[in-house]
Amino acid sequence: MTMLDTAIRDAGACAYVAYGPSADANMRYLTRFTTTDPVVFIKKPGERGMLIVPQMEYERAVRESGAAVLTRSDAGFFEYLKDGASRTEATARMIAGLSGGAVLVPERFPLGLARALEVSVPVILDAGTVEAMRAVKSPEELERIRSVQRATEAAMDRAIALIRGARPVDGVLHRGGEPLTSERVRGEMHSLLFGFGCSAKETIVACGADTALPHHTGSGPLLAGEPIVIDIFPQDEKSGYHADMTRTVVWGEPSVEIREMYEAVRDAHEMASSLVRPGAGGGDLYQRVVEFFRERGYATDTQGFVHSLGHGVGLDVHEQPSLGPVGETLVAGNVVTIEPGLYYKGVGGVRLEDMGAVSPDGFDRFTQYPMELIL
Amino acid sequence: MTMLDTAIRDAGACAYVAYGPSADANMRYLTRFTTTDPVVFIKKPGERGMLIVPQMEYERAVRESGAAVLTRSDAGFFEYLKDGASRTEATARMIAGLSGGAVLVPERFPLGLARALEVSVPVILDAGTVEAMRAVKSPEELERIRSVQRATEAAMDRAIALIRGARPVDGVLHRGGEPLTSERVRGEMHSLLFGFGCSAKETIVACGADTALPHHTGSGPLLAGEPIVIDIFPQDEKSGYHADMTRTVVWGEPSVEIREMYEAVRDAHEMASSLVRPGAGGGDLYQRVVEFFRERGYATDTQGFVHSLGHGVGLDVHEQPSLGPVGETLVAGNVVTIEPGLYYKGVGGVRLEDMGAVSPDGFDRFTQYPMELIL
Numbered sequence: 001m002t003m004l005d006t007a008i009r010d011a012g013a014c015a016y017v018a019y020g021p022s023a024d025a026n027m028r029y030l031t032r033f034t035t036t037d038p039v040v041f042i043k044k045p046g047e048r049g050m051l052i053v054p055q056m057e058y059e060r061a062v063r064e065s066g067a068a069v070l071t072r073s074d075a076g077f078f079e080y081l082k083d084g085a086s087r088t089e090a091t092a093r094m095i096a097g098l099s100g101g102a103v104l105v106p107e108r109f110p111l112g113l114a115r116a117l118e119v120s121v122p123v124i125l126d127a128g129t130v131e132a133m134r135a136v137k138s139p140e141e142l143e144r145i146r147s148v149q150r151a152t153e154a155a156m157d158r159a160i161a162l163i164r165g166a167r168p169v170d171g172v173l174h175r176g177g178e179p180l181t182s183e184r185v186r187g188e189m190h191s192l193l194f195g196f197g198c199s200a201k202e203t204i205v206a207c208g209a210d211t212a213l214p215h216h217t218g219s220g221p222l223l224a225g226e227p228i229v230i231d232i233f234p235q236d237e238k239s240g241y242h243a244d245m246t247r248t249v250v251w252g253e254p255s256v257e258i259r260e261m262y263e264a265v266r267d268a269h270e271m272a273s274s275l276v277r278p279g280a281g282g283g284d285l286y287q288r289v290v291e292f293f294r295e296r297g298y299a300t301d302t303q304g305f306v307h308s309l310g311h312g313v314g315l316d317v318h319e320q321p322s323l324g325p326v327g328e329t330l331v332a333g334n335v336v337t338i339e340p341g342l343y344y345k346g347v348g349g350v351r352l353e354d355m356g357a358v359s360p361d362g363f364d365r366f367t368q369y370p371m372e373l374i375l
Numbered sequence: 376m377t378m379l380d381t382a383i384r385d386a387g388a389c390a391y392v393a394y395g396p397s398a399d400a401n402m403r404y405l406t407r408f409t410t411t412d413p414v415v416f417i418k419k420p421g422e423r424g425m426l427i428v429p430q431m432e433y434e435r436a437v438r439e440s441g442a443a444v445l446t447r448s449d450a451g452f453f454e455y456l457k458d459g460a461s462r463t464e465a466t467a468r469m470i471a472g473l474s475g476g477a478v479l480v481p482e483r484f485p486l487g488l489a490r491a492l493e494v495s496v497p498v499i500l501d502a503g504t505v506e507a508m509r510a511v512k513s514p515e516e517l518e519r520i521r522s523v524q525r526a527t528e529a530a531m532d533r534a535i536a537l538i539r540g541a542r543p544v545d546g547v548l549h550r551g552g553e554p555l556t557s558e559r560v561r562g563e564m565h566s567l568l569f570g571f572g573c574s575a576k577e578t579i580v581a582c583g584a585d586t587a588l589p590h591h592t593g594s595g596p597l598l599a600g601e602p603i604v605i606d607i608f609p610q611d612e613k614s615g616y617h618a619d620m621t622r623t624v625v626w627g628e629p630s631v632e633i634r635e636m637y638e639a640v641r642d643a644h645e646m647a648s649s650l651v652r653p654g655a656g657g658g659d660l661y662q663r664v665v666e667f668f669r670e671r672g673y674a675t676d677t678q679g680f681v682h683s684l685g686h687g688v689g690l691d692v693h694e695q696p697s698l699g700p701v702g703e704t705l706v707a708g709n710v711v712t713i714e715p716g717l718y719y720k721g722v723g724g725v726r727l728e729d730m731g732a733v734s735p736d737g738f739d740r741f742t743q744y745p746m747e748l749i750l
Contacts, residue, residue, distance in 0.1 A: 056682040111489045112482025214431045307431040
């Protein structure tokens with residue numbers, strides 16, 4: 001955490017302070033402790049950091065976290081409450097006491113706690129140090145993300161096998177005498193991911209008209225001859241790391257428009273992947289794909305290519321660097337998705353998403369699953 | 376949202392502003408829109424509120440949310456970026472422009488965005504209006520939570536049936552010739568919850584020594600004669616609402632200590648449940664249970680009863696009112712858990728948790744599942 005020590009010193013602060021539950025990826029990254037309720041983390045330069053937790057979490061925090069662990073009680077929380085402080089004020093007094101002076105805090109630090117802290121110590125805003133640290137993965141983090149990606153591909157394969165083995169009855173795909181639904185495909189993917197210790201939320205299995213909205217999760221029977229977009233981004237329960245993957249498939253014969261959109265998206269994917277390397281600008285890559293689609297006659301405003309080209313993946317499913325209108329420069333150790341897509345009302349949508357690391361040689365693709373439109 | 380309008384007017388603000396993803400329960404409550412990435416919500420008195428989303432989310436936001444929906448592009452975001460603003464500054468300029476003056480924001484509002492806003496408009500801290508609104512459930516919300524509770528009980532029943540039907544081999548519970556593990560019980564509960572459209576995380580199936588830590592999730596084979604704590608708090612994917620439930624069971628003969636702890640916890644549960652009513656203080660209820668356990672000879676500091684008596688449940692699994700050292704006064708429409716527990720190193724832990732609504736008549740218990748220690 002040398003970068004963090006430097007940031008603390010450069011800001012003239014005594015400590016860096018974070019506040020949140022482990023769903024806050026910064027908190028999980030700094031402490032490796034999982035908790036539903038918010039906890040306090042205080043880091044002084046040269047020290048490993050202090051984690052302040054409720055009494056009931058003390059031993060679990062000692063086991064899970066590399067930080068020194070203190071109970072709220074030991075940190076004076078309940079004494080401050082007895083003095084008449086509110087919970088926020090008591091938390092602030094606890095932090096001010098343990099920090100011993102000016103604190104550096106992240107952009108997402110809660111304003112209420114910041115205002116209560118400012119009563120006794122200066123609160124200095126940090127410009128994304130922990131987010132930048134998180135964007136560059138260690139070899140161990142890369143391995144964790146690879147492992148989630150393997151589980152994700154097994155789930156994608158299950159989904160595609162289900163669709164491939166279906167048969168249409170009046171245009172509706174059936175399996176075992178019943179319509180094959182978005183819900184069933186999603187359920188089977190999620191069940192399989194359990195076996196890998198992963199959980200998934202808001203998985204997209206959208207078909208036909210629904211695919212024209214990039215984040216429509218989809219529902220009901222899947223149809224022959226219509227695009228089916230499958231987008232899944234599971235989290236490993238133990239490590240907290242994500243993977244992210246999208247495929248678009250059609251059972252049977254797609255429309256000419258969908259076939260052409262698929263080719264354009266696949267070509268854009270290949271082009272963008274070939275440009276990934278340390279030093280490439282996330283914004284420049286996005287712009288290259290915008291131009292590519294325009295040259296092929298596709299829109300890039302309210303229809304066509306309507307989202308960014310990709311994003312970092314880690315403890316958050318969307319993190320730095322961004323490959324969008326405002327993108328960071330790529331460095332070795334970033335893990336990013338490349339996910340061009342095209343969306344038209346009345347026609348449908350196509351998206352293809354692979355994930356990999358930025359390596360000195362280019363794009364070290366983690367995704368090893370084929371891109372195939374027609375099943 | 377009359378309470379919010381009143382808060383805006385009382386603060387002398389032009390609008391209330393929230394910023395976050397839908398994992399932020401306030402945002403989900405105000406907008407009913409689900410999104411991984413943070414969005415902006417602006418509410419002026421007498422209006423239904425504006426939701427500002429990326430272009431790709433526009434149509435989904437219109438479908439899901441009751442708010443007026445604007446794209447970032449329409450709100451000038453990209454123009455501000457072109458002027459050289461950072462993402463945070465551009466978001467702040469967008470908010471300031473649409474609010475037209477002083478803004479009221481929640482405690483958890485990100486400090487970075489608040490500082491960027493303060494350049495052009497006053498930022499006033501709200502004292503928990505939305506949290507207080509969320510704490511009082513509408514009939515529709517109560518029905519949603521009841522429905523998650525039904526799924527939760529089905530999952531609990533599955534877990535207990537698995538344990539009941541096991542047989543010990545050298546003290547280790549077995550089913551179908553294999554040790555019955557924490558992981559298997561958890562997996563079967565989660566699979567069943569899928570069928571109900573619910574997802575669960577960090578479900579506790581802890582046995583023996585592990586139960587002495589209240590939030591130890593547990594792992595490995597389950598043992599005969601040892602306490603098994605099962606604590607599950609699923610979320611309905613569609614509505615976002617939670618349930619929360621805990622049972623403690625033993626296959627075979629528990630130790631005398633566990634048996635006595637169970638009786639004390641069950642009695643504490645009954646006593647506390649009988650005291651739930653509008654006007655009762657969450658802190659007073661907690662204190663009553665502290666005294667109850669002390670009279671029975673149990674500790675209430677670093678061992679024994681080490682956590683609060685309960686908490687509100689809704690879009691967050693832990694929300695207001697708290698039944699702990701600092702608790703809010705209960706009002707009709709609150710949904711709370713009652714979950715006394717006792718924990719001793721070398722002995723184990725016992726926790727029993729039911730959930731229900733605070734009704735004019737007392738505790739309208741949603742949980743309909745028996746409490747039975749010995750299977």
